[in-house]
Amino acid sequence: MKLRISTRNVRKLVSAGLVVVLMLVFSLSADSFWNWRNMGNLFHDAAFLGLIALGLSFVMTGGGIDLSVGGIVCVTAILVSRFGTLGGSSVPGVLAALFAVLCGGAFGLINGVLVTRVRLTEFVTTLATGILYSGLGLLLAYRDNGKLSGVIVPKGIQNESFLSLGEKVGGTGVFLVTYIWIALSAAMYFVMRRTNFGLHTYAIGSHSRSAGMSGVNVRRIKTLGFVISGAFAGLASAMLTANMTAASASLGNNGYEFQGIAACVVGGIALGGGKGDPVNAMIGAIFLQTILNGLLKFNIQAYWSYVIQGVIIIAATAFDTLFGRVTHMLRERRSIAGREAV
Amino acid sequence: MKRAMKIIATILTIALAVSVISSCAPKESDAGDAPVAGGIALSGKDIRNDPLKIAYITLSTAGIGNRMHELAYEEQLSYYPNVDFQFFDGEYNPDRQRQILNECVTQKYDAVIIEAMGTEELNRAIVEAEEAGIPVITMNSGASAIHTLHIEGSDYEIGYKAAELLGEAINGTGNAILLDVPAEQKAMGRMGTGFEEGLAAKFPNIKLLEKPGIANWSQENANTAMRDFLTKYPNPGDINIVYGASDDIAIGAIQAIEAAGRQDEGILVFGNMGYPTGLQAVKNGSMFGTGFSDIYLEDTSSLTLALYFISAGINSISAGYTKTPVISMYVPPITAENIDSYIEVSHWKQVPGVFTS
Structure with missing residues (x-):
């Protein structure tokens, strides 16, 4: 029996292989890497980034870009922390998470409407809304007892049900967010690969105009992509806020949008669209977090980790270009050989 | 469809395996x-x-x-x-x-x-x-x-003391600007609060015009904020005293005042931390004073x-x-009167290249 692996799976295997190699290198060189606590932390931190990248994968596969997710994380963190302790009551954690998803989705919808209805470019729109959302987050953070004050007073969240979202599950040592991320990645893989919406996203990412001429509702699919991206950023924000036990107004400055995009690119999602899926985003998030976690073992300064991340993103993009050329060439040859045989 | 189900099943199996294995693993005790x-x-x-x-x-x-x-x-x-x-x-x-x-x-x-x-x-x-x-x-x-x-x-106390010293220097009448700690750190860095309350308690005739938080304690951000205030308050005497939550912030304000050509208006600037730049600025007279955080x-x-x-x-x-x-x-106030003695004992002299005088 001849084993055939599709091109898209080869790319996944390459990224996953690199993750394994990285983990092996760090395991052999650092005592504290390969233990359950560290793995729990690594996958916990990867889950936040992974949720953001998971949402972004829909926008990017559709050939777009969303630079507003950092802003969405910031403003949703403030909103959900206020909602979670609404009127001094303890709103159930699940409801608070759902609220965050809805908020994030609503912010994504604004992006989608601006891009598809007002016809602004995605780059400028999401850059601007990202700044706007971060600003809104700060504005809300400055509000104290209904009044604008000159001070951000950090408020610890006391709602146990909400805080439990940021904890480990039972005695497993694995954080709830990790399970949620894995489950949602699997579900979204199915959505991307097996539903009309997913297939239309690929079509738009490959060639938007052709897709439109073939009857794909480009506006709707693109808008939905932004809604999904925002919703996942909102969910990540709620889980992060629950873990930190407080909303931080500085979350908007953390560059989550670029980390998320980097995770997608490193995982194998094409910046130009049409290639990749949520599993790529998942692998990319694990890859980047493994590097960050591993570098901490050697206390390599932050600027070096940025340099290394940058080089990796360039290498991943270069690899994709080369890989695309090679597979295209092979396909051509096969096609010529097939015609000659006929 | 079958293939997708296979992949989903594989991912879920891995997740399950991770949780099962980790539940068998030693828990917090392996942290020490x-x-x-x-x-x-x-x-x-x-x-x-x-x-x-x-x-x-x-x-x-x-x-x-x-x-x-x-x-x-x-x-x-x-x-x-x-x-x-x-x-x-x-x-x-x-x-x-x-x-x-x-x-x-x-x-x-x-x-x-x-x-x-x-x-x-x-x-x-x-x-x-x-x-x-x-x-x-x-x-x-x-x-x-x-x-x-x-x-x-003693952040609050040095802020309060700065208000006293600056207020006395302008005879208790005039306008002040507070360039405070980043907004999200206000609850911890209380020098701005001390300054504000010191002014209010001791000098009711000094009006606090502005009190923005300076993001990242950055000299550049302080410079930008001060430049805006100098435009907003364009006349000599509109601003009399400035308190910066750090020396970097105060130096940023001084640079903005100089860039606007208003250094001869007698605007007094007080910093905090006792960094070499701050100590030197006090020494050369461009800064009225600073707090010395050791x-x-x-x-x-x-x-x-x-x-x-x-x-x-x-x-x-x-x-x-x-x-x-x-x-x-304790964070003592440093002014022209005691600057030399503090420079003499400051450990900053041991840090190569930061102290030039």
Whole structure:
């Protein structure tokens, strides 16, 4: 029996292989890497980034870009922390998470409407809304007892049900967010690969105009992509806020949008669209977090980790270009050989 | 469809395997001799001979204060070659600090000294570190979770004192601008509050025109803010005094005043921290005064106390603290009158290349 692996799976295997190699290198060189606590932390931190990248994968596969997710994380963190302790009551954690998803989705919808209805470019729109959302987050953070004050007073969240979202599950040592991320990645893989919406996203990412001429509702699919991206950023924000036990107004400055995009690119999602899926985003998030976690073992300064991340993103993009050329060439040859045989 | 189901099944199987294996693995106990809440005593260590690991998690490695941290810890640790001391860059990012704190627990550090970015955001990580038997010492910017020790400068008092000195210098009448700490750190850095309350209490005829928080304590951001205020208040006498929460912020304001050509209006600027740039500015007369936070003393104190906690096997949980002990260190005001004596004793003279006069 001849084993055939599709091109898209080869790319996944390459990224996953690199993750394994990285983990092996760090395991052999650092005592504290390969233990359950560290793995729990690594996958916990990867889950936040992974949720953001998971949402972004829909926008990017559709050939777009969303630079507003950092802003969405910031403003949703403030909103959900206020909602979670609404009127001094303890709103159930699940409801608070759902609220965050809805908020994030609503912010994504604004992006989608601006891009598809007002016809602004995605780059400028999401850059601007990202700044706007971060600003809104700060504005809300400055509000104290209904009044604008000159001070951000950090408020610890006391709602146990909400805080439990940021904890480990039972005695497993694995954080709830990790399970949620894995489950949602699997579900979204199915959505991307097996539903009309997913297939239309690929079509738009490959060639938007052709897709439109073939009857794909480009506006709707693109808008939905932004809604999904925002919703996942909102969910990540709620889980992060629950873990930190407080909303931080500085979350908007953390560059989550670029980390998320980097995770997608490193995982194998094409910046130009049409290639990749949520599993790529998942692998990319694990890859980047493994590097960050591993570098901490050697206390390599932050600027070096940025340099290394940058080089990796360039290498991943270069690899994709080369890989695309090679597979295209092979396909051509096969096609010529097939015609000659006929 | 079948293929998708296979992939989903594979992912779920991996997730299940991870959880099953991890549930069989040793739990918190693998992080060290972890006491449980309520207090199992930690075993103390021989601080002269046992290999020890201490971490210092900064707000950020940007800023000249880190040069003094390096000097202070290097000098002290030359006596303790058995201590592996590591600086970590918090990148002004509570999420990053949280990750680093978790990492310190994983790597079984013996003590952690941290400038916390936010009073609440690191609480869970701090409690986990304490539960793992690690004494956590916060420096200047603290956290609300109970931990082993908080060391801070007398921020409120120096702000109050600056208000007194500046107010007297303009005879209790005029207009003031406060360039405060970043908004999210206002609850911790209380020099601006002290200044504001000092003015209100002592000089009712001095009006506080503006009081923005300066993001990242940055000289550039302070410069921009001051430039805007100089445009908003364009006439001589519109602004009489400026208080900056740090010397970098105050220097940014002075640069803006000079760039606007308004240095002859007699606007008095007061800084804080006693960084070399601030001390030099006081010395050459461009800055009215500054507060002298003795970073060297704070650092060496934190290290000495960390070693004591390690030696005695004490942290907030083993000692059963019900609130975090706080040590407040005096921050004296520096003006033209006493600048020379402070420069003479300042450890900044030992830091190569930062003090030119």
